[in-house]
Amino acid sequence: DSGVTQTPKHLITATGQRVTLRCSPRSGDLSVYWYQQSLDQGLQFLIQYYNGEERAKGNILERFSAQQFPDLHSELNLSSLELGDSALYFCASSLTGEGSDEQFFGPGTRLTVL
Amino acid sequence: AQKITQTQPGMFVQEKEAVTLDCTYDTSDPSYGLFWYKQPSSGEMIFLIYQGSYDQQNATEGRYSLNFQKARKSANLVISASQLGDSAMYFCAVGGYQKVTFGTGTKLQVIP
Secondary structure, eight states, X not given: OOSOEEEOSEEEEOTTOOEEXXXXXXXXXXXXXXXXXXXXXXXXXXXXXXXXXXXXEOSOOTTEEEEEOTTSOEEEEEXXXXXXXXXXXXXXXXXXXXXXXXXXXXXXXXXXXX | OEEEEOOOSEEEEETTSOEEEOOEEEEOOSSOEEEXXXXXXXXXXXXXXXXXXXXXXXXXXXXXXXXXXXXTTEEEEEEOSOOGGGOEEEEEEEEETTEEEEOOOEXXXXXX
């Protein structure tokens, strides 16, 4: 158990809908990362937050947004969902948010868009 | 810019044998970290081992060791005495200033 929690574990929804994925980092970690893992794209970095502020942005679509709250939990919002958004979404946390700091991953949320 | 290359999409190893998973990297950051993660079929990402770019000795964690050759920009993972439970995808990653990049992974299968 990495100490990072993600809810829900599975999510099935329809095209055009909006969903919210939730992540709680390990106790003491200030930074949260979001990744998307699909069969054809591998593990793609989406976005990083550090202590409530956006720190780095990766291949995140405009239909996706995220935030980190004062209690350090984070939410990833996915809207106008498309079939291609079906993937495993991981949240990870690290202590300092520096790239050289190890990240600990949550169990992931498996999103299926029908 | 950062880049990770894992050239072995799949590998087989006999149980109890050692296996080396290859990883080469490229980064413009003067200080960086190298990581290996394991992803079993259940899907979770498990942190295995870390090597800092200024660490003089190769990192070891139980049966895992990281063969770090800085001049060659390689960070191979060595798993000794393979077990059936080692069958999984293995990802190499490089982390520098505010950025981490993952490789495409190597699927390891341990044969009884």
